[in-house]
Amino acid sequence: MSISKTEFARRRRNLMALMEPNSIAIIPSAPEQLRSRDTEYPYRQDSDFYYLSGFTEPQAVLVLAPGRRHGQYVIFCRERDPATELWHGYRAGPEGACADHAADDAFPIGDIDDILPGLIEGRERVYYSMGRSAAFDRQIMSWVNSIRSKESTGAVPPGEFTDLNHFVHELRLVKSAAEQRLLRQAGELTARGHKRAMGHCAPGRYEYQLEAELLHEFASSGARHAAYPSIVGSGPNACTLHYVENSRAMRDGELVLVDAGCELEYYAADVTRTFPVNGRFSREQRALYEIVLQAQAAAIAAIRPGNNWNQPHDASVEVITRGLVELGLLKGRVDRLIKREAYREFYMHRVGHWLGLDVHDVGDYRVAGSWRQLEPGMVMTVEPGIYVSPHNSKVARKWRGIGIRIEDDVLVTGDGCEVLTASAPSSVEEIEAYMAATG
Numbered sequence: 191m192s193i194s195k196t197e198f199a200r201r202r203r204n205l206m207a208l209m210e211p212n213s214i215a216i217i218p219s220a221p222e223q224l225r226s227r228d229t230e231y232p233y234r235q236d237s238d239f240y241y242l243s244g245f246t247e248p249q250a251v252l253v254l255a256p257g258r259r260h261g262q263y264v265i266f267c268r269e270r271d272p273a274t275e276l277w278h279g280y281r282a283g284p285e286g287a288c289a290d291h292a293a294d295d296a297f298p299i300g301d302i303d304d305i306l307p308g309l310i311e312g313r314e315r316v317y318y319s320m321g322r323s324a325a326f327d328r329q330i331m332s333w334v335n336s337i338r339s340k341e342s343t344g345a346v347p348p349g350e351f352t353d354l355n356h357f358v359h360e361l362r363l364v365k366s367a368a369e370q371r372l373l374r375q376a377g378e379l380t381a382r383g384h385k386r387a388m389g390h391c392a393p394g395r396y397e398y399q400l401e402a403e404l405l406h407e408f409a410s411s412g413a414r415h416a417a418y419p420s421i422v423g424s425g426p427n428a429c430t431l432h433y434v435e436n437s438r439a440m441r442d443g444e445l446v447l448v449d450a451g452c453e454l455e456y457y458a459a460d461v462t463r464t465f466p467v468n469g470r471f472s473r474e475q476r477a478l479y480e481i482v483l484q485a486q487a488a489a490i491a492a493i494r495p496g497n498n499w500n501q502p503h504d505a506s507v508e509v510i511t512r513g514l515v516e517l518g519l520l521k522g523r524v525d526r527l528i529k530r531e532a533y534r535e536f537y538m539h540r541v542g543h544w545l546g547l548d549v550h551d552v553g554d555y556r557v558a559g560s561w562r563q564l565e566p567g568m569v570m571t572v573e574p575g576i577y578v579s580p581h582n583s584k585v586a587r588k589w590r591g592i593g594i595r596i597e598d599d600v601l602v603t604g605d606g607c608e609v610l611t612a613s614a615p616s617s618v619e620e621i622e623a624y625m626a627a628t629g
């Protein structure tokens with residue numbers, strides 16, 4: 191485990207320090223999900239739950255009850271059961287939750303309805319993630335109602351309910367040294383996957399074959415799961431932003447856009463490379479590609495502490511609009527085109543998002559009505575793109591159906607930033623040289 195027990199404990203302490211006096215926080219594990227009949231999707235713990243505990247089992251609930259005499263960190267989880275464990279594997283049980291996961295106190299999940307109301311009783315405020323799961327919202331209310339039903343005996347139900355999301359998510363936004371190391375490792379591994387895909391690309395091969403190369407690299411390096419469904423879009427498929435069918439034969443003369451990242455010990459990478467199926471960019475592909483690459487460089491140059499979240503995006507918009515005017519895909523004055531967002535026909539998403547335990551990670555982008563200031567330890571993607579619809583009859587035919595995105599993962603440092611995924615080739619020269627050497 192690369193995040194130490196001390197760090198998980200520090201996270202819980204930090205959260206408890208943000209809570210009002212005499213309050214309690216309740217956090218449920220992620221539900222298990224059926225894939226078909228009696229077969230489930232691989233289980234993945236909820237990111238907030240994991241962040242605060244490191245506990246990866248389903249059917250569990252964490253409770254933080256600051257100041258509780260018998261221990262403030264309580265885990266409810268499945269009991270040990272040799273017959274079930276024979277089929278489905280190890281469970282920590284309440285004993286293991288205390289011994290191996292630093293819980294002060296732990297109980298079987300089956301006893302939660304009897305025990306949790308007693309932990310809530312007398313606390314003025316309950317923190318929980320509201321509205322994420324209707325079933326959990328109902329459960330919270332049933333625990334509170336069971337206290338209310340005993341009011342005549344002197345039981346005191348909580349009077350205030352506060353959404354926990356904001357507090358946990360602000361903590362998650364700034365990454366610790368250990369988290370930065372994991373994100374860097376996830377980034378390097380993902381870059382290796384992209385290089386492997388580039389090396390296996392050739393006309394006539396299928397999009398899913400590139401996906402297989404990426405997944406091979408991830409899984410054989412210990413990151414068994416991708417952080418999100420891989421996108422391998424060749425030719426016009428690159429213009430469908432979330433294309434995940436990955437079923438087409440790639441053709442000579444086309445580009446292929448590959449957006450894929452591994453999840454390593456719960457931390458995500460998110461990388462896109464776009465390259466020629468045959469290893470050589472055409473004149474038009476190259477012209478658009480150079481604009482996207484310059485837009486990305488301009489955005490990355492705007493990432494440093496004190497700059498705000500929107501500055502990298504604005505920098506990318508400026509370069510892309512200017513570039514599209516120079517090539518004749520947009521007509522008019524750059525400042526006016528930017529003002530009326532004419533670029534959105536070709537660049538319809540933002541330059542990036544926070545990255546961490548979730549690929550689209552948590553944390554506010556605006557604070558008190560203004561774009562958030564960047565701080566050391568924040569990690570974001572930088573992923574400008576140009577997508578010319580195959581149906582865009584306003585531009586010359588030669589541009590149609592070209593879709594390009596270049597995406598890297600970037601850590602804000604003390605005086606600038608560090609690109610965590612730079613080892614995947616991204617300049618025209620690097621890509622062509624790499625593909626010539628491996629093809």
Ligand code: GLY
Binds near residue numbers: 460543
């Ligand atoms: N892979 C999803 C994204 O780039 O945001």
Ligand code: MN
Binds near residue numbers: 460
């Ligand atoms: Mn992506």
Ligand code: MN
Binds near residue numbers: 460542571
């Ligand atoms: Mn992304």
